[in-house]
Amino acid sequence: MEQLKAYWQDFFSWDRKGDDWWTRKQALFAKRDAEIVKIKGNGHVYSTMRYDQQEYYQYHLHVQFLVKQEEQLYLEESVTPYLFRLDHLGEIKDHQHQVKKQEAEGEEQLFNEKDKFVNKRSPYDRQAAVQYAERWWNDYNPDYRRFPVDCTNYVSQCLYAGGAPMYGAPVRDRGWWYQDNNWSFSWAVAHSLRWYLAGSTKGLRGEEKETAEQLIPGDVICYDFSGDGRWDHNTIVVAKDANGMPLVNAHTDNSRNRYWSYEDSTAWTPDIQYKFFRIYTE
Incomplete structure (x- = not known):
């Protein structure tokens, strides 16, 4: 046209x-x-x-x-x-x-040491997670449901491809899992994944870092665009730029090698808050 x-x-x-x-x-x-x-x-x-x-x-x-x-x-x-x-x-x-906003589902994750593991996986393979992020940044794996707001679902798939173990099924407000076309809140909801990474002590877990520069490929950044305490978005680090700062991939909007700060996003506000998580598995 x-x-x-x-x-x-x-x-x-x-x-x-x-x-x-x-x-x-x-x-x-x-x-x-x-x-x-x-x-x-x-x-x-x-x-x-x-x-x-x-x-x-x-x-x-x-x-x-x-x-x-x-x-x-x-x-x-x-x-x-x-x-x-x-x-x-x-x-x-x-x-x-066309801005798509995610409806909040559930509150901060609660953790129970009796939660049953769905599977056992090897230690976190960052290269595999990044390879998955590159393969599917602008496409949708048919093995998973596609969500209207897909950022957290995509990041979760990347983490799982890197070997992160699922647990907690079939209780949706427990653990982190996707099974039989059902999923935990932490798998698909940005706010829930942020709190899951901060609170998990087994399986997939996140160690909070002070700055974006401390992150490496395979790590996760969480975004609260309005600074109101409701976390809106997640990305996965796939590379570092010439200054050693993260470049990220994401869904909704689909993007590749985007600078981590999202200052060029239509959702950005001066009140934006970030959480930086180094990803580990046990």
């Missing part, structure tokens, strides 16, 4: 000002002494509707940023859902990012 192509060509022009998301993203790259060498984008329309002489479109925008930082080159990618309408003159109106 030519109108949409022209819209994004204008949006990503280097000197464009006034768009909060793009301005913050440019500022984030500048703060890191990183340069966007090339931008490539592709859109896929997956839903159309016509109503009252207007057309409504839903599409996914896949953007690739080739980034240079010192002598390091890497590719940052994101896939974001958008919605817009065309009026009777064929002009784009009400173009907006």
Whole structure:
């Protein structure tokens, strides 16, 4: 669609000002002494509707940023859902990012030493977890349910691929597990996984670190975008940039090699809070 192509060509022009998301993203790259060498984008329309002489479109925008930082080159990618309408003159109106928010399920995890292990796994294999994160960052493993808000489900799958043991089934507010198309709150709910990692003393567990720089590939970052105590999002560390800072993969929105701080996210606020977890298994 030519109108949409022209819209994004204008949006990503280097000197464009006034768009909060793009301005913050440019500022984030500048703060890191990183340069966007090339931008490539592709859109896929997956839903159309016509109503009252207007057309409504839903599409996914896949953007690739080739980034240079010192002598390091890497590719940052994101896939974001958008919605817009065309009026009777064929002009784009009400173009907006479709933000998906996760409904809270359950409260902080309670732990019981009598919880039964579902399986026994080997010690945590960080390379396997990262390989899984790279394979499925923009796809969905058919062995698991796909959630409308999929960030924690995706991170849990990565941890399990790395050898993290499940336990607690079939009680949903116990342990961390996925079994027979059922799952614990901690498997799929961002707030619950954050508290599970902080409180678990067996199986999959997290050791809180003070700074993002202390994390290594295979570790997890939790995000409370509004700073209100309700944790909204989780990512998995897959690499480090030239400054030794984490790059992360995530679902909802699907992204790869994204800078850990999420300052370029539409969900970001100045009140954002983070938790940094070194992942262990026992």
